[in-house]
Amino acid sequence: MANEYYEFFCPVKMVAGFKALEHIPFELTSHGASRPLIITDRGVRGVGLVDIVTNALDAVEMQAVDIFDDVPPDSSMLTVTTIANLYREKSCDSILAIGGGSVIDTAKGVNILVSEGGDDLRAYSGTGVVKKALKPFFVIPTTAGTGSETTNVSVIRDDESGAKVPFVSPFLLPDAAILDPRMTLSLPPKITAATGMDALTHAVESFIGLAKNPISDAYAASAIKKITNNLADVLRNPSDATGRLELAQASTMAGIAFSNSMVGMVHSLGHSVGAKCHVPHGMCMSIFLPYVLEFNLEECRENIGELLLHLAGPDVYAATAVADRPRKAIDTIVALKEEMYALCELPRKLSETGSVTEADLEEIAHMALDDGSMMLNRIDATFEQALAVLKKAF
Amino acid sequence: MLPIKKGFEADIDYDYQRLYVSGMMKLISQMLKAGSQVDDVIKAEVAEMPEGFVFRMAVTPGTLKLTMKKQDGRLVDLPADYTGKPDLTMTFKHVTFAFLVFSFQEHTAQAYANERIILDGNVPMSMKVVRSLNRLQTVILPKIVAKKAVKTYPDLALVQKLQVTTKTYGQFLLNLVKER
Structure with a gap:
């Protein structure tokens, strides 16, 4: 909308x-x-x-x-x-x-x-x-x-x-x-992956958030496409200067998008995990992104469905029934996370970071509700809902 | 073409908007005061604000405003001539934007998303204040209106809502009598 x-x-x-x-x-x-x-x-x-x-x-x-x-x-x-x-x-x-x-x-x-x-x-x-x-x-x-x-x-x-x-x-x-x-040529693989997923999250949250607008959508869509087209390739071939530039541009475009339409619950949870357990920001973004999309699904099904075009390309988008596109978009992000794990062991779950324990989750959920990014999430999460997302991501 | 909301079409005179917003601010401050005394949800939010915390909701250029302080564990309204610097200020850029929110055409989060409000100060506290305002609106307004006034209408059973509504309005009236 x-x-x-x-x-x-x-x-x-x-x-x-x-x-x-x-x-x-x-x-x-x-x-x-x-x-x-x-x-x-x-x-x-x-x-x-x-x-x-x-x-x-x-x-x-x-x-x-x-x-x-x-x-x-x-x-x-x-x-x-x-x-x-x-x-x-x-x-x-x-x-x-x-x-x-x-x-x-x-x-x-x-x-x-x-x-x-x-x-x-x-x-x-x-x-x-x-x-x-x-x-x-x-x-x-x-x-x-x-x-x-x-x-x-x-x-x-x-x-x-x-x-x-x-x-x-x-x-x-x-x-x-x-x-x-x-x-960015000398950036180590895991940091390349984490920062790439951070940029992807900026673009995705900007695209589905309460403050989305047509101009930030254009930047976000282009950033998503550049990241999904280049991130894995750059990890396989770190000296790929063209791919590195594509990622740098995607990061800046995603920055332009989110600085105008803000971010949402992925950042609320990520900021809180970062503050409490010192997990790097990009890693948190990568972990939480699909779980928060699922949480927001009912409120922004259409926007999440549109993401599929930019995440997976026109062929996959055209071959997927409209009703199935939101789920397919989330699955595409999950697959990207699996690929990042295979290429450089970027954690897929909080438990894989080695820095978060299940006992930390309640405090993190509490902190996340007071994070300013929650204001523009499409759904106001309750403590129980935030905790449920954290448990899934653990 | 951008869709135009009814609020804009109505083209209500600015003087009337100012009058309405002024009245609503007085009502909200009194209701919030009552809510912080009797509603467990608002009480829990206020409990996490530091004692002496001051927040203000204002309309540019600043003549219309409500200022509240946490005092003895609850919220009290401060006089219009309060000159201290609040810990948190939420400023509507124009009286029309305050009118849109207070006439339930646009909820607070959407007004913020639409750049109609400037938040200045303690961000975690602003989330507590906004949640308190949302809770107040879900309690004191009929559901059909409250659903427009808040981003996410909570899971609140009718009986439970009626109980809290009665307690809040009751405390509001009691406070009015006490202050006379």
Whole structure:
């Protein structure tokens, strides 16, 4: 069902494809910037991905003023303040974020402080507090899953209270996202699979959620098709640069879709399992996706049936009776999960993660009901219903 | 072409919409106060809010608002001139959007999905507040209306509904008498 009203917003320039990184110097100069600070983490720098970017800058006599490579897996306000001080000390004029979700969220926080001033990021927390354009900011994702390069949100942990503090503003969006297949070539198989399933979940939840709209549907449908066509092939042939680029684009497209139409119960459960048992986000998404689709089936049978076209292609869709399409769509996702397990042992059930026990499920169900993603799920789950889904997924 | 809802076709004067929303906000705050005293479901939600938690539902530019606080384990309404910063604010971008929700043409989650409401503050608490509002509407409204007012109408037997409805309206009246 289409909504009677919707909004759609994505001002991020996409710089994508063969030798995309070599476009960064031009992007910087076109924003009047020449002294970028690179923000990344040790893993990304360790595998040489930062060198590819700095070499591309060096070739046109442009240097990164400094490189901060100590972003933790869970972005923190203390880190944001440290990086903002470095930015000011070195008189930088722009930010290049190279990494996954934590690096990108951290860089968004840094951009708030260096643009708005001050040392206390908490002053800018909440929705719409940042009201003006920030410093030139470019994102180079190194995973194909989070879609953070297209979202107007940053979630950063307050080191004092431990709380995860949200910052929401359209001005947090980067000026450009640079998608280059070289950035994801070295991604290990299990992370490739988990982040691919994360992107698939973004697209699917956006496609069936309460805030779905025709434009986000187009992005979601295309993302689903790219993921199902390429994910298994890339796992079989990790150096497939074309397939890697397809996945990177799918992740960004899914990010555009869900940043405009949000996500649902798969994320509510996944956030809660992540918080309680520290299971990686993409893994949770992969585990829960078919079970939540089953839970939502009666309320959005038509939309789930439509998914089959994008998941399995026109031949399978045409050969499947209308009434059977929703079930077939769910079965196709289950089959994809089995394939991921066969290729890289991506867990299919919570019990296979080794991090969740049955005794954890009640608390997880309770936490999931208070997760904001539940708001736009097609059905308001009760505690008993959430627990039942968790038990099936265990 | 996008389907147009009756609420838009009716083209009700903004002044009347404002009057209606203002009245409904007063009614909802009083009913929520009563619900937090007698309805086990709302009581359970409120029990998990921190003591002193303040939430506000407002309409841009802010003249229409209801502000409630958890005090002594239940919800109480705060005066219109309360100047503190609430822990959670749900702001309708226009009086028409509040009118759509309060006249049960669009439920709260759909209004949020349609970008008609801005949520600012503690997200887990916003889920508790929305669930409390949903529960209130399922209890105090006839089923045919309540089904439009909430996203998912719960499994609530008629006898059980009548019992809770009676208790909630009874407490509401009792509170009114006490406050006179």
